[in-house]
Amino acid sequence: MESGAAVVFAKPTDAATIGDFIKSGEAWSVIARCRKCIGTTQPDGGIELLVPKLEIESDNQNLNKTLRAMGIARAFSPEAELGGITKANAKISEVIRSAKLTLDQNGAEGAAYTVIAADIGCIPEPMPNPMRVVFDQPFAFAVFSRSGAPLFTGAYMGP
Structure with missing residues (x-):
């Protein structure tokens, strides 16, 4: 490409x-x-290269059973060691993944995300009122990796 x-x-x-x-x-x-x-x-x-246009989508796929079958069970138990994420006593409660890929002979376009929800053994504090931010006109966006590398960039031109 x-x-x-x-x-x-x-x-x-x-x-x-x-x-x-x-x-x-x-x-x-x-x-x-x-x-x-x-x-x-x-x-x-x-x-x-002659390739049909592929549009593949996996929406809100729960990975709990798959991860446990792969031997990743401790992270879902009270014995989980999530010290790199939080100092609280926590365990993973749910892992959900969504992905979309469009692929043809001209290139590929894709997006994916994984949500890892954790149960934390503490009393939640009341949340302050959120500040409202509305994007109701064209805007640009970028998604970066943990290392700072750009993964996806784009622009929304409006409805």
Whole structure:
């Protein structure tokens, strides 16, 4: 892609189904080898890529069961050690993820977020009245990583 980002596509051999290709781990192996240019060559005339436009969305997917199945159970228990996040006695109560990706031969556009809710063993203090801020005209925005790297930038032009 012009931005320097990369997308790698992998297809199963004629004998394999896509389900078997993914479950066996071969799909991810092919993708990793292509990404690292291991055992790959590019034809002299380049590649004409024809990809259907993909619009994939996962909205409010609860990851609690998946994380526990992966062996991440202590973080959901009273024995959780969340000292890097809070000094309070806390445990994770819920992990929710949403993502959206649009991908075609011209590029990709995507967004994702993960919400981690924690139960904290303390009495909540009353919240002060919020200051109201209204964005009712065009505005620009940016989302940055923890390290300060910009992840998404854009502009809202209005309804």
